[in-house]
Amino acid sequence: MPELPEVETVRRGLNELVGGSEIKTIEVLYPKMLNNLTADQFIATLSGRTIEKVDRRGKYLLIRLSGDLTIVSHLRMEGNYDVVPEGTTPHKHTHIIFHLTDGRELRYNDTRKFGRMAVVNTGDEYTVSGLKTIGPEPTEKTLKLEYMEQIFAKSKKAVKPFLLDQSKIAGLGNIYADEVLWMSKIHPERPANSLTIAELKELRSNIILELQKAIAGHGTTVHSYSNAYGEAGSFQNQLNVYGREGEPCLRCGTPIVKIKLAQRGTHFCPNCQVLTEE
DNA sequence: CAGTACGCCTGGTAGC
DNA sequence: TGCTACCAGGCGTACT
Incomplete structure (x- = not known):
C-alpha cells in the first residue's frame, strides 16, 4: 500500500x-x-x-x-x-x-x-480535499519538535491512529506507523498527549529517518505495490514489526502481538512498547 | 470540535 | 473441491 x-x-x-x-x-x-x-x-x-x-x-x-x-x-x-x-x-x-x-x-x-x-x-x-488540511512533510526542516509538542498535547487519541491522521503529519500509513512506534518503544494505544518530550523527540527522528531509509530502498512492497517501472521495492526486508505477528521481537525476542486499533491491524512488542508511562 | 464507524473495491485465503 | 466469510487499509463522509 x-x-x-x-x-x-x-x-x-x-x-x-x-x-x-x-x-x-x-x-x-x-x-x-x-x-x-x-x-x-x-x-x-x-x-x-x-x-x-x-x-x-x-x-x-x-x-x-x-x-x-x-x-x-x-x-x-x-x-x-x-x-x-x-x-x-x-x-x-x-x-x-x-x-x-x-x-x-x-x-x-x-x-x-x-x-x-x-x-x-x-x-x-x-x-482539493485532503490537501486542504494536510500536515507538514516529515522532514528535518518541515517537521518541528515544537509543532509536535503542540499537536500531541491537544489530543487524547491513541498515538497510532493519531500518526495516521494526514492533517497532523503527512505521509505515514499503517506500515510505517507501526514501525516508528516500535523503533521509539511507544505502545500504539498510548494517548497522544501522554507522550513525554523525550519520546516525541525520539519519535520525530525515527519518523524522519525511517521514511528517508524507505525512500532509499525504493519503498516497501506489500500486496501489489510497484513503481512506474513495474518494479517492487525492497524495504519490506527491513521491516521490524509490520507483518511479524508471533515472530520474535528483533530487540528482545518477545513474540510480536497484533491487535485491531481504530479498524487497523496494529503490530507491536508487548515487552518493549509498554502501555504505562515511564 | 473531536472522535469513531462505515463504505468504497477486489483478490487472496481461512474455514467448512 | 467448491463455496462462503472475512481481511487487507487510505480517506471521505456521516454520525455521535
Missing part, C-alpha cells in the same frame, strides 16, 4: 519516464475515479498537454501539465502507473490510458479502484 516512500518512488520514476512527454489522447475506462470532471471533460481538458514534471505532497502526486494545470493523483491502496508501448493490451485493472505522442502509453492501474484523480489549476491544489 503506497505510503510516502512509495509515492515518492513513483514520482521519481514518472519524472524520468514521462517528464517532457506530450499527451495525444486519453481513454477513461473507469470514470468514477475522476473526482471533479466527467470523462469527456478530462479527455478534452488534458489532451495535447505536455507532462512537465511530477511533484508530491504527502501521499498525493501532483502531475504538472503545460498550461498551468495539475492532476492531483492519489494512489490510495493499490494504485500504480506503468509505461508501455502503444497498443499493449490493457490489463483487467487499467482505468486510465494516456496515449503519448512518442508511441508509448502511460497507464493508471488500480485493482481495488480506490485511487482518485482531480484536475485543478496549478497552485489551486490545496483546494
Whole structure:
C-alpha cells in the first residue's frame, strides 16, 4: 500500500519516464475515479498537454501539465502507473490510458479502484480535499519538535491512529506507523498527549529517518505495490514489526502481538512498547 | 470540535 | 473441491 516512500518512488520514476512527454489522447475506462470532471471533460481538458514534471505532497502526486494545470493523483491502496508501448493490451485493472505522442502509453492501474484523480489549476491544489488540511512533510526542516509538542498535547487519541491522521503529519500509513512506534518503544494505544518530550523527540527522528531509509530502498512492497517501472521495492526486508505477528521481537525476542486499533491491524512488542508511562 | 464507524473495491485465503 | 466469510487499509463522509 503506497505510503510516502512509495509515492515518492513513483514520482521519481514518472519524472524520468514521462517528464517532457506530450499527451495525444486519453481513454477513461473507469470514470468514477475522476473526482471533479466527467470523462469527456478530462479527455478534452488534458489532451495535447505536455507532462512537465511530477511533484508530491504527502501521499498525493501532483502531475504538472503545460498550461498551468495539475492532476492531483492519489494512489490510495493499490494504485500504480506503468509505461508501455502503444497498443499493449490493457490489463483487467487499467482505468486510465494516456496515449503519448512518442508511441508509448502511460497507464493508471488500480485493482481495488480506490485511487482518485482531480484536475485543478496549478497552485489551486490545496483546494482539493485532503490537501486542504494536510500536515507538514516529515522532514528535518518541515517537521518541528515544537509543532509536535503542540499537536500531541491537544489530543487524547491513541498515538497510532493519531500518526495516521494526514492533517497532523503527512505521509505515514499503517506500515510505517507501526514501525516508528516500535523503533521509539511507544505502545500504539498510548494517548497522544501522554507522550513525554523525550519520546516525541525520539519519535520525530525515527519518523524522519525511517521514511528517508524507505525512500532509499525504493519503498516497501506489500500486496501489489510497484513503481512506474513495474518494479517492487525492497524495504519490506527491513521491516521490524509490520507483518511479524508471533515472530520474535528483533530487540528482545518477545513474540510480536497484533491487535485491531481504530479498524487497523496494529503490530507491536508487548515487552518493549509498554502501555504505562515511564 | 473531536472522535469513531462505515463504505468504497477486489483478490487472496481461512474455514467448512 | 467448491463455496462462503472475512481481511487487507487510505480517506471521505456521516454520525455521535
